Amino acid sequence: MDVARTVEELGDARRVLPGPVGFVPTMGALHRGHVSLVEAARADCASVIASIFVNPTQFGPTEDLARYPRPELQDLAMLEAAGVSLAFLPAVDVMYPEGNATRVRVGGIAERLEGASRPGHFDGVATIVTKLFNLVQPDRAYFGRKDAQQLAVIRQMVRDLDQPVDIVGCPTVRDEDGLALSSRNVYLSAAERAQALSLSRGLRRAAAVYADGVRDATSLRQFVEDEVRAQPLANIDYVSIADATTLEELAGPITGPALLSLAVRFGTTRLIDNVTLGE
Amino acid sequence: MDVARTVEELGDARRVLPGPVGFVPTMGALHRGHVSLVEAARADCASVIASIFVNPTQFGPTEDLARYPRPELQDLAMLEAAGVSLAFLPAVDVMYPEGNATRVRVGGIAERLEGASRPGHFDGVATIVTKLFNLVQPDRAYFGRKDAQQLAVIRQMVRDLDQPVDIVGCPTVRDEDGLALSSRNVYLSAAERAQALSLSRGLRRAAAVYADGVRDATSLRQFVEDEVRAQPLANIDYVSIADATTLEELAGPITGPALLSLAVRFGTTRLIDNVTLGE
Numbered sequence: 001m002d003v004a005r006t007v008e009e010l011g012d013a014r015r016v017l018p019g020p021v022g023f024v025p026t027m028g029a030l031h032r033g034h035v036s037l038v039e040a041a042r043a044d045c046a047s048v049i050a051s052i053f054v055n056p057t058q059f060g061p062t063e064d065l066a067r068y069p070r071p072e073l074q075d076l077a078m079l080e081a082a083g084v085s086l087a088f089l090p091a092v093d094v095m096y097p098e099g100n101a102t103r104v105r106v107g108g109i110a111e112r113l114e115g116a117s118r119p120g121h122f123d124g125v126a127t128i129v130t131k132l133f134n135l136v137q138p139d140r141a142y143f144g145r146k147d148a149q150q151l152a153v154i155r156q157m158v159r160d161l162d163q164p165v166d167i168v169g170c171p172t173v174r175d176e177d178g179l180a181l182s183s184r185n186v187y188l189s190a191a192e193r194a195q196a197l198s199l200s201r202g203l204r205r206a207a208a209v210y211a212d213g214v215r216d217a218t219s220l221r222q223f224v225e226d227e228v229r230a231q232p233l234a235n236i237d238y239v240s241i242a243d244a245t246t247l248e249e250l251a252g253p254i255t256g257p258a259l260l261s262l263a264v265r266f267g268t269t270r271l272i273d274n275v276t277l278g279e
Numbered sequence: 280m281d282v283a284r285t286v287e288e289l290g291d292a293r294r295v296l297p298g299p300v301g302f303v304p305t306m307g308a309l310h311r312g313h314v315s316l317v318e319a320a321r322a323d324c325a326s327v328i329a330s331i332f333v334n335p336t337q338f339g340p341t342e343d344l345a346r347y348p349r350p351e352l353q354d355l356a357m358l359e360a361a362g363v364s365l366a367f368l369p370a371v372d373v374m375y376p377e378g379n380a381t382r383v384r385v386g387g388i389a390e391r392l393e394g395a396s397r398p399g400h401f402d403g404v405a406t407i408v409t410k411l412f413n414l415v416q417p418d419r420a421y422f423g424r425k426d427a428q429q430l431a432v433i434r435q436m437v438r439d440l441d442q443p444v445d446i447v448g449c450p451t452v453r454d455e456d457g458l459a460l461s462s463r464n465v466y467l468s469a470a471e472r473a474q475a476l477s478l479s480r481g482l483r484r485a486a487a488v489y490a491d492g493v494r495d496a497t498s499l500r501q502f503v504e505d506e507v508r509a510q511p512l513a514n515i516d517y518v519s520i521a522d523a524t525t526l527e528e529l530a531g532p533i534t535g536p537a538l539l540s541l542a543v544r545f546g547t548t549r550l551i552d553n554v555t556l557g558e
Contacts, residue, residue: 007441101387102405102439107380126381127440134441160381161406162286162413 001080003087006094010135013086017047023138023165025129028052029069029183030078033173037142038082040170049136050079051088053095057103058124064268069183088136095131104130106160110153112247114272117237117263125150126157133165141165146172146180148259148274152247172273174200180273192266195231199264202227203275206260210277217241217250220260220277228264237263237270244276254278280359282366285373289414292365296326302417302444304408307331308348308462309357312452316421317361319449328415329358330367332374336382337403343547348462367415374410383409385439389432391526393551396516396542404429405436412444420444425451425459427538427553431526451552453479459552471545474510478543481506482554485539489556496520496529499539499556507543516542516549523555533557 004010014021022041026034034050041048052075059065072089079087103123109115110122133141143151151169158167173181178200179193188196202224209223225239241250244257254277261274283289293300301320305313313329320327331354338344351368358366382402388394389401412420422430430448437446452460457479458472467475481503488502504518520529523536533556540553 099387100439101389102383102385102436104440105382105384107382108378109380131439131441134443137443157381160379160410161383162410164413164416 001076001084001087003076003089005089005091007090007135010086010088010090014049014136017049017085019047020045020139021137022048023132023136023141024048024050024084025132025141025143026050026052027054027068027183028075029071029186030075031173031181031183033144033146033181035078035082036173037144037170038079038084040168041140041142042083044140044168047085048083049086049088049138050084051090051132051136052079053088053090053128053132055095055124055128056092057096057127058121060118060120063118064184064187069186088132095128103127104157104161106153106157109149109156109247112149112242112249113238113240113261114149114263115153122150122153126153129154130157130161130163133163138165140168142168142170144172145169145276146182146273148261148276149247152245178204180271182271184269184271187269188266192233192269195233196264196266196271198228198231198234199262199271199273203260203262203273207275207277210254215253215255217252217254217258220254224260224262228262233266235265237265241277244279280355280363280366282355282368284368284370286369286414289365289367289369293328293415296328296364298326299324299418300416301327302411302415302420303327303329303363304411304420304422305329305331306333306347306462307354308350308465309354310452310460310462312423312425312460314357314361315452316423316449317358317363319447320419320421321362323419323447326364327362328365328367328417329363330369330411330415331358332367332369332407332411334374334403334407335371336375336406337400339397339399342397343463343466348465367411374407382406383436383440385432385436388428388435388526391428391521391528392517392519392540393428393542394432401429401432405432408433409436409440409442412442417444419447421447421449423451424448424555425461425552427540427555428526431524457483459550461550463548463550466548467545471512471548474512475543475545475550477507477510477513478541478550478552482539482541482552486554486556489533494532494534496531496533496537499533503539503541507541512545514544516544520556523558 002013022045024037104126239262244259258277263272281292301324303316383405518541523538537556
């Protein structure tokens with residue numbers, strides 16, 4: 001596996017890779033969810049490029065940028081073991097040299113849910129993903145469905161800006177107890193982690209209720225809220241049932257595919273999870 | 280010359296063009312200035328693609344979008360005569376299908392001068408140029424220095440977003456009487472046109488005064504203002520002397536390259552022109 005840390009190194013290594021090229025952008029602190037993205041890319045593509053970059057522009061001023069985990073050697077070993085051809089690990093000033101001032105803003109879909117809770121977050125995501133696409137020039141890029149709104153925002157951006165890359169969404173990977181894998185799970189205390197299982201449990205049970213024929217959005221949302229609210233350490237940021245394409249919040253009976261999603265804080269740790277109903 | 284009107288037609292025609300590919304984006308109503316861009320591209324590149332698209336997102340609500348001239352057959356003949364390989368003429372809903380919501384915003388440099396007078400203008404420019412770059416995938420793109428700030432904004436955007444295209448700035452082309460060629464010159468009455476010569480005359484004389492050793496920004500700005508203000512039909516939008524790179528307004532003695540630029544209205548017609556001092 002080659003490792004590039006500058007734009008020039010990336011360009012030189014990229015040029016000689018056989019295509020099609022798959023791309024897995026990450027913020028590092030890799031887990032089996034990331035590995036599953038690399039595996040999906042390997043199944044489709046002749047070469048896989050993965051990036052590790054903790055992107056400052058997608059963190060709010062009170063968020064966990066400074067303490068975000070950065071186990072670089074372990075991450076590189078995981079990417080190599082997963083069959084990545086080229087890892088791109090730029091420093092912050094490689095991606096954002098002094099004087100940089102351009103941002104990509106996705107409207108509508110990016111303003112709801114995570115966008116409402118984390119102002120500027122998706123501007124940062126859209127900008128860094130655009131930059132990485134321009135540098136890496138992948139044929140396909142792979143994103144996890146755990147970040148369902150991020151995936152929807154990136155699909156919209158690619159469509160709106162005519163970016164020449166196919167976006168592939170991959171299933172959420174969970175621990176055996178159901179907790180969605182996240183680089184932020186390491187922040188959880190044992191008690192928080194036990195109570196955090198209410199997220200996936202609530203979503204799973206709501207999906208079962210939906211499968212039994214319940215279609216009322218308010219009832220399903222309430223069902224999940226009750227499950228999470230029963231945990232004394234949980235602070236709900238939002239629980240949402242929204243149109244799966246537009247992410248507009250639903251009321252009354254659900255008639256098409258719907259994204260049931262939530263964001264919950266345990267202490268200073270913010271977790272998200274989701275399930276799609278009626279796919 | 281091939282003509283493409285859809286993304287699919289463009290992609291099919293683009294794929295078989297020999298490279299390097301030069302790109303000249305235009306809003307049509309072509310004149311010798313545009314032709315000079317095509318000629319510069321032909322000198323550098325194996326193939327030249329030109330686009331004609333009157334981009335609605337760069338016009339303000341009170342601007343001249345509806346009446347902007349669209350002499351399509353004449354434009355196509357000019358592009359063919361100039362040696363363009365492929366002309367791209369998308370309809371508005373090809374570039375902006377319903378639901379599109381993503382914009383590219385260049386900060387700093389794009390907020391001054393034209394950006395201050397025309398809010399949103401450069402967001403529209405940056406967005407359409409990004410889309411066209413993604414669709415056309417040129418090696419080099421050619422822009423006129425008559426739109427000096429547009430050129431600077433695009434250079435900044437390309438650098439900030441790592442867009443894989445070289446930007447080439449080309450000299451302003453003028454009529455024999457000095458008026459900078461513009462698709463908007465056709466709006467001018469004979470009297471307005473005669474008085475509009477004060478723009479290039481003021482800039483030319485200020486450049487001569489600068490060459491004679493005058494360096495005070497305020498004096499040079501005043502010199503141009505006086506020249507234009509002597510015309511009864513002229514309404515000055517701005518006269519600016521700014522750092523040629525950052526476009527920050529200068530006061531006191533000029534020490535580096537400076538952009539002397541202006542925007543002036545004659546009736547409902549808004550003209551711009553500029554000269555760079557100390558290149």
